[in-house]
Amino acid sequence: MLTLIAKRAVLGVFTLxxxxxxxxxxxxxxxxxxxxxxxxxSATPESLARLRAELGLDVPALQRYVEWxxxxxxxxxxxxxxxxxPVAGLLWPRFWxxxxxxxxxxxxxxxxxxxxxxxxxxxxxxxxxRVSNVAALAFVSLPEYFLGLLLVLWLSVxxxxxxxxxxxxxxxxxxxxxRATTLPMLVLVMVTTAQILRxxxxxxxxxxxxxxxxxxxxxxxxxxxVVLRHATPNAAAPIVNVVSFNIAYLITGVVLVEAVFNYxxxxxxxxxxxxxxxxxxVQAAAMIFGAVYVFLNMVADIAAIALNPRLRHPRGKEA
Amino acid sequence: xxxxxxxxSAVPLTGWIGMALIAINLFLFAFGPxxxxxxxxxxxxxxxxxxxxxxxxGFDQNGRDMLSRVxxxxxxxxxxxxxxxxxxxxxxxxxxxxxxxxxxxxxLVLSRLVDTVMSIPVLISALVVLQALGSSLPxxxxxxxxxxxxxxxxxxxxVAQGIxxxxxxxxxxxxxxxxxxxxxxxxxxxxxxxxxxxxxxxxCFTFLFVAGLSxxxxxxxxxFADWGGMVRDNQQGILYGLYAPLFPAAAIALVTIGVNLTxxxxxxxxxxxxxxNR
Numbered sequence: 001m002l003t004l005i006a007k008r009a010v011l012g013v014f015t016l017x018x019x020x021x022x023x024x025x026x027x028x029x030x031x032x033x034x035x036x037x038x039x040x041x042s043a044t045p046e047s048l049a050r051l052r053a054e055l056g057l058d059v060p061a062l063q064r065y066v067e068w069x070x071x072x073x074x075x076x077x078x079x080x081x082x083x084x085x086p087v088a089g090l091l092w093p094r095f096w097x098x099x100x101x102x103x104x105x106x107x108x109x110x111x112x113x114x115x116x117x118x119x120x121x122x123x124x125x126x127x128x129x130r131v132s133n134v135a136a137l138a139f140v141s142l143p144e145y146f147l148g149l150l151l152v153l154w155l156s157v158x159x160x161x162x163x164x165x166x167x168x169x170x171x172x173x174x175x176x177x178x179r180a181t182t183l184p185m186l187v188l189v190m191v192t193t194a195q196i197l198r199x200x201x202x203x204x205x206x207x208x209x210x211x212x213x214x215x216x217x218x219x220x221x222x223x224x225x226v227v228l229r230h231a232t233p234n235a236a237a238p239i240v241n242v243v244s245f246n247i248a249y250l251i252t253g254v255v256l257v258e259a260v261f262n263y264x265x266x267x268x269x270x271x272x273x274x275x276x277x278x279x280x281x282v283q284a285a286a287m288i289f290g291a292v293y294v295f296l297n298m299v300a301d302i303a304a305i306a307l308n309p310r311l312r313h314p315r316g317k318e319a
Numbered sequence: 320x321x322x323x324x325x326x327x328s329a330v331p332l333t334g335w336i337g338m339a340l341i342a343i344n345l346f347l348f349a350f351g352p353x354x355x356x357x358x359x360x361x362x363x364x365x366x367x368x369x370x371x372x373x374x375x376x377g378f379d380q381n382g383r384d385m386l387s388r389v390x391x392x393x394x395x396x397x398x399x400x401x402x403x404x405x406x407x408x409x410x411x412x413x414x415x416x417x418x419x420x421x422x423x424x425x426x427l428v429l430s431r432l433v434d435t436v437m438s439i440p441v442l443i444s445a446l447v448v449l450q451a452l453g454s455s456l457p458x459x460x461x462x463x464x465x466x467x468x469x470x471x472x473x474x475x476x477x478v479a480q481g482i483x484x485x486x487x488x489x490x491x492x493x494x495x496x497x498x499x500x501x502x503x504x505x506x507x508x509x510x511x512x513x514x515x516x517x518x519x520x521x522x523c524f525t526f527l528f529v530a531g532l533s534x535x536x537x538x539x540x541x542x543f544a545d546w547g548g549m550v551r552d553n554q555q556g557i558l559y560g561l562y563a564p565l566f567p568a569a570a571i572a573l574v575t576i577g578v579n580l581t582x583x584x585x586x587x588x589x590x591x592x593x594x595x596n597r
Contacts, residue, residue, distance in 0.1 A: 018435045026447040134333065137583060141575040143527055145534055145550055146568035149557050157560045164558060252440040256531050260554075270443075271535050274450040282450045289443045297438070 005302050012298035019290040024065050027283050078280035087284045098265035101181055102250045105188035110243055113193040117200025122227040139194035148187045148260035166261040184261045192246045199242040207231045237304040244300030248293050334584035340577025347393040355387035359544050367556050376566050380553050388544055389570055395545040400526040406464035407471050415475025416506055433469040441466050454537050474517050478510045519582040523575050530571050546571045
């Protein structure tokens with residue numbers, strides 16, 4: 001099992017490397033010309049050449065990639081093209097802002113959603129199941145900004161309970177931080193809860209169709225006990241997968257939510273960088289997002305191996 | 320005929336609502352601009368003015384008629400997503416089936432490539448490409464189609480692989496049928512049902528995605544009006560207790576709810592059938 005986990009970790013690192021290649025290729029080799037984009041209308045051939053040399057764009061792409069990657073691994077993410085400030089100093093505070101918001105939402109959404117999903121599966125076909133199914137489908141379909149704007153209208157503008165913008169700053173108190181970030185958290189919780197609930201329900205129901213669950217029923221066990229003691233443990237590995245998939249979604253879904261509430265996180269940071277076409281910022285932000293995503297997927301896979309006896313002792317080469 | 324009617328009566332209420340929503344939106348997609356009482360750039364009132372007779376949805380941030388803008392927006396929003404999904408299926412399905420039938424290095428290379436692209440969140444990849452190329456309609460459609468085709472490829476490959484090992488496919492191969500015949504007569508008819516459901520889900524995702532990019536200011540650029548961009552433009556109105564940004568946002572929601580309800584119903588029917596065959 002340890003070798004399996006180690007293999008998975010190595011694969012994760014390899015994927016990260018591939019991600020770095022894609023991010024670099026996407027920003028550097030695509031035909032958009034950074035120097036031309038910065039200078040815009042005022043570009044002359046001389047000023048273009050000068051700017052390219054300044055930005056190091058006259059060096060071959062491969063050499064630039066190696067330099068960029070080694071710098072990145074040492075924590076040097078280059079400098080912003082617009083302001084000249086080091087990217088790392090701009091990026092990390094926002095990264096932690098995004099992570100705290102995602103964590104705030106995740107801590108509430110995950111237990112809630114898994115609990116409700118198992119309940120819906122246990123009460124299959126009942127009124128709770130049907131209502132939660134339709135509600136979840138509606139929440140999955142609604143765009144984040146629609147929910148966000150509705151919440152702003154009801155909980156902020158009409159009632160004045162919560163601030164409409166998630167203004168956070170360094171050194172603000174815990175209570176103030178929670179108050180400011182509650183609305184964006186609520187939006188994220190609604191969307192992810194709906195997703196996880198639906199998938200958890202499907203997963204548990206899949207297990208409920210197995211013969212051993214029928215046996216448990218035929219032994220005369222009560223419904224609740226069968227669901228909690230027989231079905232759910234066997235659905236644990238796929239549920240962990242579902243949860244991690246949704247936390248990974250949380251990381252990108254946060255981009256839209258940050259835009260709605262003007263939250264100072266990595267998502268808004270990256271969107272601003274893209275609209276200003278600030279290459280080093282976009283590369284760094286994309287790498288960080290990619291790394292978090294790959295890391296979460298890796299953790300999910302390892303957890304699934306640890307939870308599933310059949311994966312712990314794989315047969316054949318496919319597993 | 321009786322089979323058709325009995326199947327129609329088996330459609331649950333949610334399925335009907337979903338299909339009705341899709342029909343309404345397709346109608347708006349085709350005829351929206353013709354129904355609009357005012358032009359999409361025409362300034363006919365006071366910015367953010369309340370709904371009133373002749374202007375049932377009020378006015379937007381520039382004093383344009385909101386209803387007309389929403390009707391025009393249908394064409395842009397739905398059109399771009401449809402184009403992107405069709406393109407992504409045109410790329411993903413043939414490559415997926417080919418990879419499944421041929422196997423070998425072609426399968427290996429394509430699958431690894433797809434895995435790598437899928438290991439980055441779609442939004443992040445799209446932002447990287449848009450940063451390099453700037454945002455224009457063709458760039459938007461092709462980028463989303465390419466990123467999305469990885470998911471289509473995976474599904475098409477998986478389903479085609481499943482069919483390829485079936486007895487009837489084996490028999491066809493033993494008869495000496497060629498690759499083209501195999502794809503046309505054995506694989507395509509059987510991969511169609513799951514792919515149709517997938518088309519709905521992909522459309523839903525792409526539609527939300529395009530609207531989301533426009534909402535971020537990185538999708539459809541002026542002078543084209545689309546729903547996501549309209550939410551963004553009118554977002555400030557919400558702070559004054561106005562419903563202006565909610566109308567285009569609700570239009571987006573109605574499309575996705577319609578597609579989701581329909582796909583949900585279609586899939587729930589399909590899984591039982593598949594279960595029976597197993």
